[in-house]
Amino acid sequence: MALPNHGANAHHVYERLGIEMPEKIMDFSENVNPLGPPAFVMERWSTYAELITKYPDPAGEPFLSAAAKYHDVSVSNIIVGNGAAELFASIAKRYENKRVVLIHPTFSEYAATLAPYHVYIKEIIAIGQLPLEEVFDEIEFAEAIYICRPNNPTGYLIPLEEIIQIVRYAKRYKCEVILDEAFLDFIDEKESFIPYLKDFPNVVVVRSMTKMYAIPGLRLGYAVGSEAFIKDIRSRLSHWNSNAIATTIGADCLQEEEYRIQAITFAKEMREGFSDFLEKWHCIVLPSTTNFLCFQLPDHARSKAFFDYLLAKGCVLRHTENFKGLDGKWFRVGMKEKAQMEHLQREMTTWFEENLSS
Ligand SMILES: Cc1ncc(COP(=O)(O)O)c(C=O)c1O
Missing domain, CATH: 3.40.640.10 (Type I PLP-dependent aspartate aminotransferase-like (Major domain))
Structure with a gap:
């Protein structure tokens, strides 16, 4: 069954893939400001x-x-x-x-x-x-x-x-x-x-x-x-x-000028930290200017296994199946609060250690 055409509403991804949705999930597939409204x-x-x-x-x-x-x-x-x-x-x-x-x-x-x-x-x-x-x-x-x-x-x-x-x-x-x-x-x-x-x-x-x-x-x-x-x-x-x-x-x-400056600074900090992490694992990262970024695994044939693994762990990435030119080989990650970004990196590290030779 086709995956949803938009990020957010993560339960649809679990339903379509037949993966049980963990009680707690972190939804990196949506890309609104993680700091919340003013x-x-x-x-x-x-x-x-x-x-x-x-x-x-x-x-x-x-x-x-x-x-x-x-x-x-x-x-x-x-x-x-x-x-x-x-x-x-x-x-x-x-x-x-x-x-x-x-x-x-x-x-x-x-x-x-x-x-x-x-x-x-x-x-x-x-x-x-x-x-x-x-x-x-x-x-x-x-x-x-x-x-x-x-x-x-x-x-x-x-x-x-x-x-x-x-x-x-x-x-x-x-x-x-x-x-x-x-x-x-x-x-x-x-x-x-x-x-x-x-x-x-x-x-x-x-x-x-x-x-x-x-x-x-x-x-x-x-x-x-x-x-x-x-x-x-x-x-x-x-x-x-x-x-x-x-x-x-x-x-x-x-x-809310101050709020905007804080959000811009925060998105940049999270994006740069996450890019460094991905590059350390030899992923290909697209240089982004905003509050999300796209990356590809060093071996994109493993993309589905990686995506499903993270879903089972409650980390929802944005698949790219419906994005022409990306064709499911890439993932988009919306920047979240620091603790959530760190959690994602820990889960990804576990998978990388078991599945990638660094
Ligand atoms: C590039 C882009 N434009 C417009 C929209 C729609 O925004 P809104 O929530 O204001 O309808 C989105 C929503 O994801 C988007 O990604």
């Missing part, structure tokens, strides 16, 4: 109760204005979504019966949301650096190209200069660019494309609040782009699409 969320929790008795603001206030201020853009250039995932679902309809370029391995929701609309998908495979000439060639004939920056699952960050080159080329050929910056918060706002949007009405940037602020259960995301692009995305969303608790908490999350 402290104010729990401190003010009781104050959110009254929000459920009223309809939320249909435009997503107070989050809409907070996000506009955060990025120094007008509210007419932003649309608030019930998670970034909802916005991809709306964007996809724009490309009904058209040609779209996807660069794999990447987030599976691009293809999933395009699927109902008979979109012809041209796939480019690039684990790291982009084959720019191929990208340019495809842009000439495409209605849109989706780019995940930094990329999920590899953590690769296409240099900003390259993105500018791509969108410029795309503009010339009337190709739209869907730029997914869901994990950009873990790098630096200076890397965002949002300040350049003014010159590129063919680009929309999609952002998620659920990764950095560890609120995937609340659902909150947004897109920034030209007024016309934003209006079109809105036209396919339901009224009151975002909930009042998410938009209230989300607005305050954007104030």
Whole structure:
């Protein structure tokens, strides 16, 4: 039976593989900030109760204005979504019966949301650096190209200069660019494309609040782009699409500068420590810029045995069976708290000692 297409909800992996789920598991397959939501969320929790008795603001206030201020853009250039995932679902309809370029391995929701609309998908495979000439060639004939920056699952960050080159080329050929910056918060706002949007009405940037602020259960995301692009995305969303608790908490999350710096520093520290550990065991590690990384065993023929062993021990990695170009030979690991990273390394060491000659 096929493994799930997403990380998190680990019980599905156990069910599909017929492996008994241990009472305690550590889920490295999901990749939200391991430090949890900002402290104010729990401190003010009781104050959110009254929000459920009223309809939320249909435009997503107070989050809409907070996000506009955060990025120094007008509210007419932003649309608030019930998670970034909802916005991809709306964007996809724009490309009904058209040609779209996807660069794999990447987030599976691009293809999933395009699927109902008979979109012809041209796939480019690039684990790291982009084959720019191929990208340019495809842009000439495409209605849109989706780019995940930094990329999920590899953590690769296409240099900003390259993105500018791509969108410029795309503009010339009337190709739209869907730029997914869901994990950009873990790098630096200076890397965002949002300040350049003014010159590129063919680009929309999609952002998620659920990764950095560890609120995937609340659902909150947004897109920034030209007024016309934003209006079109809105036209396919339901009224009151975002909930009042998410938009209230989300607005305050954007104030949390210190929290963000701490999360970025922590993710870097965990990622570097884990990379060193993997390299010591001769694994191949993809250099990541965000809060997860991908690695391959020195002998990828042992990948399934390794994955199943860790599942039995309660450590859930993200398989890569559904990521084109990675094809199950790699694993993605979301950074967790120090104690959990150490626990994973102990379990992995046991398997390595029994199965790899160092
Ligand atoms: C690259 C990427 N973009 C967008 C999303 C969706 O984020 P949200 O939780 O805001 O719907 C995800 C979720 O895993 C993701 O990995």
